[in-house]
Amino acid sequence: VSESLLSLEGVSRVYGEEVPVHALRDVWLDIRAGEFLSIIGPSGSGKSTMLGLLGVLDLPTSGSIRILGTEVNTLPDAQRSRLRGDAIGFVFQQFHLVPHLTSLGNVETALLYRDLSRRERRRRSMEALERVDLVQRADHRPIQMSGGEQQRTAIARAIVTEPLVVLADEPTGALDTENAANVMEIFAGLRSSERAVCIVTHDLSVAGATERRISMLDGEIVLDEVQVPAT
Numbered sequence: 001v002s003e004s005l006l007s008l009e010g011v012s013r014v015y016g017e018e019v020p021v022h023a024l025r026d027v028w029l030d031i032r033a034g035e036f037l038s039i040i041g042p043s044g045s046g047k048s049t050m051l052g053l054l055g056v057l058d059l060p061t062s063g064s065i066r067i068l069g070t071e072v073n074t075l076p077d078a079q080r081s082r083l084r085g086d087a088i089g090f091v092f093q094q095f096h097l098v099p100h101l102t103s104l105g106n107v108e109t110a111l112l113y114r115d116l117s118r119r120e121r122r123r124r125s126m127e128a129l130e131r132v133d134l135v136q137r138a139d140h141r142p143i144q145m146s147g148g149e150q151q152r153t154a155i156a157r158a159i160v161t162e163p164l165v166v167l168a169d170e171p172t173g174a175l176d177t178e179n180a181a182n183v184m185e186i187f188a189g190l191r192s193s194e195r196a197v198c199i200v201t202h203d204l205s206v207a208g209a210t211e212r213r214i215s216m217l218d219g220e221i222v223l224d225e226v227q228v229p230a231t
Contacts, residue, residue: 002033004069005164005196006054006087011063013049013219023049025219026063031165035196036188036229038207041216048169050216051200055167056084068164085113089158091168095150097142103153104129104138110157128156132186148179155186166190166197172206184209188229205230 013024024046031037031054041047052058053065056072065073067087072080097106107125114121129135132152142150151171158166168187172180184206191197199206207213208230215223 002035002193004030004032005067006031007064007066008050008053008060009064009066011053011060011065013046013053013058014061022219024053024060027219027221029054029214029221029224031196031198033164033194033196034191035198035212036191036210037196037212037214038199038201038210039214039216040201040204040207042202044218045216046219047200047202047216049219051167051169054165054198055088055090056080085161087164089161089163089166091151091154091158091166091171093170093173095142095147095154095174097150097153099142102139102141103134103145103149103156106142106153107156107160110160114161124160125156128160129153131159131190132156146179147175148182151175151179151183152186155183155190159190164195166195168197168199170201170203171199172201172203180206 007030008027011024011027015021015023039047039050053060056065059073064071067083072083098109104125107128108121111121111124126135126138129138132155134149134152134156137145137149172183175183187197187199199210201207211229212226214221
């Protein structure tokens with residue numbers, strides 16, 4: 001059985017005190033190395049809250065978040081941030097690229113706080129661009145790139161740190177059908193014996209391209225199924 005990379009154990013998230021809103025209720029989820037999975041649900045189903053907790057951007061009201069078996073929600077802030085930076089790579093619907101930097105420069109920003117020489121930083125960043133088939137655009141700025149190329153730059157930035165889990169939030173939401181299909185193909189190729197890829201979406205065709213689909217409704221997991229990915 002492959003290693004558990006990231007898990008939620010009996011996690012609940014409640015917002016507000018006077019009128020509490022239960023965004024997540026007693027959720028158990030285990031993400032293992034090699035998995036390509038999606039979390040799908042309508043607006044208000046709790047999937048964004050789930051993403052925030054999986055990415056350790058938010059903390060649960062009750063329950064535990066574990067990375068490689070270590071409970072992270074009880075760690076001091078600095079330690080938790082460091083662990084998040086090492087373990088998780090984020091890709092968002094909006095690309096969040098720095099406009100005046102090239103594609104390569106944007107990827108390098110993820111390594112600025114690592115103890116690396118400039119040369120090594122550049123080498124790793126070019127390698128990440130190679131994995132998303134974008135080396136030919138390395139010296140282009142965002143304004144000179146298509147939406148698909150900008151998203152691939154954002155994916156390269158997410159994987160250059162060699163994270164255990166890539167978490168993507170509606171990563172095809174701003175793309176046309178062809179670019180969306182290309183991006184999903186890239187995501188499928190990113191998981192490895194050490195890494196999982198998890199996509200949060202409301203789009204059935206995106207969820208259908210993954211091998212495990214987790215359906216959410218009203219803050220709970222209502223279905224967790226293995227499927228043959230549609231191509």
